[in-house]
Amino acid sequence: MAEQNQGKAVQTTGHAWDGDLQEFNNPLPRWWLWTFYATVVFAVIYWIWYPAWPVADSFTKGIGTVTYQRDGKEVTTHWNARAELIEEMQTGSETMKQQAYLQKVAAASYDEIVNDPDMMAFTRSMAKVLFADNCAACHGVGGTPARIGLYPNLRDDAWLWGGDIASIEQTIREGRNGFMPAFGQVLGEDKVEQLAHYVLSLSGHAVDTAKADLGQAIFQGKEGGCYYCHTESGKGMASQGAANLTDAIWTVADVPGAADDAARINAVEAVVRNGVHRQMPAWSGRLDDTQIKLLTVYVQSLGI
Amino acid sequence: MSQSQLYAARTNIYPRSVSGRFRRIKWAVVVLAYGVYFLLPWLRWERASGANQAVLFDLAGRKFYLFDLVVHPQDIFWLAGLLMIAAYLLFFVTGLAGRVFCGYFCFQTLWTDVYILIEHLLQGERPARIRLAAAPWSAGKIARIGLTHVLWLLMAFVTGLTFVLYWGDAPQLLGHFFAGDAPFAAYATTLFLTATTYVMAGIAREQVCTYMCPYARFQAVMFDKDTLIVSYDEGRGEGSKGRSRLGRQLKTRDARAEAGVGDCIDCGYCVQVCPTGIDIRNGLQIQCISCALCIDACDTIMDSLGWERGLVAYSSERRVTTGEQLRLLRPKVIGYAAVLLLAVGLLAWSVAEQAEFDMSVQQVRQPIYVQLSDGRIQNSYEIKVNNKTNRLLTLRFRAQGLPPGAELDFGRFEEVSLQPEQRLRLAASVRLMPDEFDGHSHPFELVAEPQGNVGIAPLAHPSVFFVPQKEPGR
Numbered sequence A: 001m002a003e004q005n006q007g008k009a010v011q012t013t014g015h016a017w018d019g020d021l022q023e024f025n026n027p028l029p030r031w032w033l034w035t036f037y038a039t040v041v042f043a044v045i046y047w048i049w050y051p052a053w054p055v056a057d058s059f060t061k062g063i064g065t066v067t068y069q070r071d072g073k074e075v076t077t078h079w080n081a082r083a084e085l086i087e088e089m090q091t092g093s094e095t096m097k098q099q100a101y102l103q104k105v106a107a108a109s110y111d112e113i114v115n116d117p118d119m120m121a122f123t124r125s126m127a128k129v130l131f132a133d134n135c136a137a138c139h140g141v142g143g144t145p146a147r148i149g150l151y152p153n154l155r156d157d158a159w160l161w162g163g164d165i166a167s168i169e170q171t172i173r174e175g176r177n178g179f180m181p182a183f184g185q186v187l188g189e190d191k192v193e194q195l196a197h198y199v200l201s202l203s204g205h206a207v208d209t210a211k212a213d214l215g216q217a218i219f220q221g222k223e224g225g226c227y228y229c230h231t232e233s234g235k236g237m238a239s240q241g242a243a244n245l246t247d248a249i250w251t252v253a254d255v256p257g258a259a260d261d262a263a264r265i266n267a268v269e270a271v272v273r274n275g276v277h278r279q280m281p282a283w284s285g286r287l288d289d290t291q292i293k294l295l296t297v298y299v300q301s302l303g304i
Numbered sequence B: 001m002s003q004s005q006l007y008a009a010r011t012n013i014y015p016r017s018v019s020g021r022f023r024r025i026k027w028a029v030v031v032l033a034y035g036v037y038f039l040l041p042w043l044r045w046e047r048a049s050g051a052n053q054a055v056l057f058d059l060a061g062r063k064f065y066l067f068d069l070v071v072h073p074q075d076i077f078w079l080a081g082l083l084m085i086a087a088y089l090l091f092f093v094t095g096l097a098g099r100v101f102c103g104y105f106c107f108q109t110l111w112t113d114v115y116i117l118i119e120h121l122l123q124g125e126r127p128a129r130i131r132l133a134a135a136p137w138s139a140g141k142i143a144r145i146g147l148t149h150v151l152w153l154l155m156a157f158v159t160g161l162t163f164v165l166y167w168g169d170a171p172q173l174l175g176h177f178f179a180g181d182a183p184f185a186a187y188a189t190t191l192f193l194t195a196t197t198y199v200m201a202g203i204a205r206e207q208v209c210t211y212m213c214p215y216a217r218f219q220a221v222m223f224d225k226d227t228l229i230v231s232y233d234e235g236r237g238e239g240s241k242g243r244s245r246l247g248r249q250l251k252t253r254d255a256r257a258e259a260g261v262g263d264c265i266d267c268g269y270c271v272q273v274c275p276t277g278i279d280i281r282n283g284l285q286i287q288c289i290s291c292a293l294c295i296d297a298c299d300t301i302m303d304s305l306g307w308e309r310g311l312v313a314y315s316s317e318r319r320v321t322t323g324e325q326l327r328l329l330r331p332k333v334i335g336y337a338a339v340l341l342l343a344v345g346l347l348a349w350s351v352a353e354q355a356e357f358d359m360s361v362q363q364v365r366q367p368i369y370v371q372l373s374d375g376r377i378q379n380s381y382e383i384k385v386n387n388k389t390n391r392l393l394t395l396r397f398r399a400q401g402l403p404p405g406a407e408l409d410f411g412r413f414e415e416v417s418l419q420p421e422q423r424l425r426l427a428a429s430v431r432l433m434p435d436e437f438d439g440h441s442h443p444f445e446l447v448a449e450p451q452g453n454v455g456i457a458p459l460a461h462p463s464v465f466f467v468p469q470k471e472p473g474r
Helices: A030-049 A081-091 A093-107 A110-115 A117-134 A165-174 A189-202 A209-220 A261-274 A289-301 B021-042 B077-097 B100-105 B107-123 B126-134 B139-165 B170-179 B184-204 B206-212 B214-222 B234-238 B253-259 B293-305 B317-322 B331-352
Strands: A012-017 A021-024 A065-070 A073-078 A176-180 A276-280 B055-058 B063-066 B069-071 B228-232 B312-316 B357-363 B377-387 B393-400 B407-409 B415-418 B423-432 B441-450 B459-466
Touching: A065 A081, A081 A093, A093 A117, A093 A289, A110 A117, A110 A289, A117 A289, A117 B423, A165 A289, A189 A209, A189 A261, B021 B055, B021 B100, B021 B107, B021 B139, B021 B170, B021 B293, B077 B100, B077 B214, B077 B331, B100 B107, B100 B214, B107 B126, B107 B139, B107 B184, B107 B206, B126 B139, B139 B170, B139 B184, B170 B184, B184 B206, B228 B317, B293 B312, B312 B317, B357 B441, B357 B459, B377 B393, B377 B415, B377 B441, B377 B459, B393 B407, B415 B423
Parallel strands: none
Antiparallel strands: A012 A021, A065 A073, A176 A276, B055 B063, B063 B069, B228 B312, B357 B377, B377 B423, B393 B415, B393 B441, B407 B423, B441 B459
8 A cells, every 4th residue: 555655655543553563544535424424314314204213012103194095084194114005005196097997997888898808908907806805715716616516617618607797797796595405315325326327427427327217217207306407408507506417517526526437426426415505695795886897707708 | 643534534626627639539428428418308209109209218108219119118138138238348348448438438527527617617727726715705706616506506407307308208397397297206306316416526526436436446357467547657757767847957858868857847737637636657546537638638748848749648557567569459358349249239139120019828827727518628828919019900819739629719809909009918718629638738829910911920929738637527
């Protein structure tokens, strides 16, 4: 260092340790010290403005405030990041844009929404969140429950209660009561088995044809009376929420997951024996009209 | 000295003006940079859609307009390319010619130059400024110094305001700014930049380079023995007995050589013009920003004496110590240049070859497949398309590489029209009865074909169709 300044000896701190150990002193610019004082001033302002010091089991709240809406009422609280986030989500520019779009969708008819790619894209992303909050607990995040037998799969093309917009809206608004009586006591085990063979034959599974023929008589006769709801052809009836038994879709008996023919028979037998009682609650009291509209369009579009 | 000072007061620097080759280059750079910076936001640009400002960074609309180029958020990797190019350019230039950026192009240097010019116009040349600073406060001193600061603040304000104009429609934003209803960010940014420009260029000046700037420190590590540096020819300047003023017997070079005195007449001009207040005759120092004004100063003196120039000149460490010639083309410099050219080429290629629209296809993973009532397997996809042109773009989708009988369903949107600059998310599904349930993902391509004779090539995006291991229910 001394060399660099050519003869002008650099100052030392003026203290010698161990006889000859000295420390150079290259003084810091004085304004650098001022920036330190500035940070001190900043800290004091911060303490006054924001929550800062712990005091007993509380803390100093600061004089800064945030005002936001809670349940339609204005709430003013000491400054905190959570309240500021709520305020931002209520009044931010992105929220305003979302609200404007939401009003557009609310005013549009179902026909207008499903034919407008832009409104559909908005509906899908809005309703995805609504679905996750309200529906996914039973139907699964993607509209597919964890396994067959729990709740209907909304991603396939089979609809127990009808797949048109009006039916889906009614389902969401008013809920549904899915009910099939238990036939175990009424028919006895043999007939339950015969029915199971017949039901599986409807969707083309390999079965004992003799048993299936007996089952058919029960199904289409007064004894079982299955055709009341499932119709004579077994294609089901949307007004009753009765499943189509001739297709590949199973919503109660886990036939697709069964390992072999015997397991499939067992799965169907269990349903015939014990009946079905499923309920979907009504959402009209919990969701507003626009939310139900978004969900209706979304649920219908899940099949794509 | 018994009581040493831990903090030093600043020594004010009053650079003397100088004229010469490098000063002319530096003024040219100032004029060019200011011309571009202050006028660019006002340049209008015809576009079929979007803003009509040549350069506009539209954050709210998430688009950057650069003349005929519109940069979308997904092009952000260009920024990475640009930053890499900037870094390599810095390495290349610094390796070759030292702190060229500091001396000629850094905005700290440019703005300080202009602030010193203002100071010079109002308070006079260096001796006058020193006298004024030392003089007791009077009405005249208050007026001169006050006016200097007013002009500095005005300059700072115009600088800050101009920066803000790049982020919105300039004429409109300026109107709102003075009407008081511009966005808060506009006022905050202007205020911040006004304050920093005033403090950095007016007050802090060389201390920014010496104490704050990281480039000043790390550029030094890119130096080697052949890097161009501004240096003093010590052998010529000092002779065998050191430098000396032009004394009575020391007026000619011959006389000086006889007396063992070098060519440096110790006039101090090179020290007086230095904006960082160093003496270049002490060798290369961390404060030196390579502005070359000391070269101009010394050249002026040498010219007036009729002696040859170059007592202070661009040189290299090797040349200073051994007297060898400058070696500009070195492996390091060539390597940097090659990488730089490659990066520039890649970025230019990427910008020139960008598609007119883009598409991404994402397979829905939850559920990954679903069985339909007729037994077929369905996979669903989320498609994003983005029209980057400023025309209406109609796209039609088809799948390529799927087995026969496969059905592609876009619902009602097999053909969609995208407004200029419109982005759209679509849902689609593919249904098919697999020949074999193999538990594999089968690749195919989703193709978006622009409709009508628009001269835009179709885009194909790869995706997969998942077939379960076992047919459900069988």
